[in-house]
Amino acid sequence: MSVQAVAQNSRESILDAAQQLIARHGYDGFSMRELSQHSGVAKSTLYHYFQDKREIYLNVLERDMRLLQEKLAAMVGTSAEPTRDRLYALIAVYNDAVQERGILALNVLRSAGELDAAFSRFFRQQRDAFMQPFRTVLLDGVEQGAVRGDLDVDMAILSLIGMINGFVAQRMLVDCIGDEAVIPAREMMIEHTLALYLGGISRRS
Incomplete structure (x- = not known):
């Protein structure tokens, strides 16, 4: 070697x-x-x-974000595929990534108010690349008439991410008290999220 x-x-x-x-x-x-x-x-x-633990922290975050962005980009699919199927694939990838790295992700959110300018700059730089796969699918959906034309796409993406993060936070809480019965199965959670999400952004008749 x-x-x-x-x-x-x-x-x-x-x-x-x-x-x-x-x-x-x-x-x-x-x-x-x-x-x-x-x-x-x-x-x-x-x-x-x-140089120090701050640089290590940034490198851990950068590595995680890069891997997540690559996984999301690989699941975008093409405009010929149904919007629902493409969103399902993206939700599944993001859900699995956050479930795997959930504690780290929530620690980042918890520390957000304490982070310095370098961290803030890092998140701004990463945000667009992270959101782009979702943006592509939703904009294709608008063109196809599957998604409302007046949709604020970026706000819709943040809403979707917030829903998934909520399930992750709930799982972490339930893991602490050991009550697995209240945690929905992976597929059930994804289907529920997708159904609720699309029910709110489907084109109005």
């Missing part, structure tokens, strides 16, 4: 460990010392790859 490959593997291992710690303790709750113990990488070596 080349030196570059070893370095990349070490970097990814550090980010994997950091992601687990951030999910568990939040940004303020993890330290470079704890990260060193959790990753098995010497503390001095951590600083070879990253």
Whole structure:
């Protein structure tokens, strides 16, 4: 294995460990010392790859957002496919990603008011790429008459994301009290979200 490959593997291992710690303790709750113990990488070596924990946090977020954007972009489909099917695919991808990374995602939201300008700039830069797959599907739906022409597309996307995030937050809460009976199955949740969402944005007769 080349030196570059070893370095990349070490970097990814550090980010994997950091992601687990951030999910568990939040940004303020993890330290470079704890990260060193959790990753098995010497503390001095951590600083070879990253300047500080702030840079690590940004890199964890950037990696997650990049992977999510790639998954969403791969599921956009074509305008020849039904709007409902395309939205189902996007909702499923986003739901699965947030379920997997949910604690980290909600920690980000919780810390949003405390983040500095660099974090704010990061989210602004990522937002458009993240929303574009949803925007493409909804705009195609408008052209096909499946979606209202007067729809505020970006607000509709944020509303959809908020619905899914709500289910994730509920799952986290229920996981804490151990009552699995009140958590809807994945497919049921996606179908419910899609039915409720489309019922509100279908073209008016």
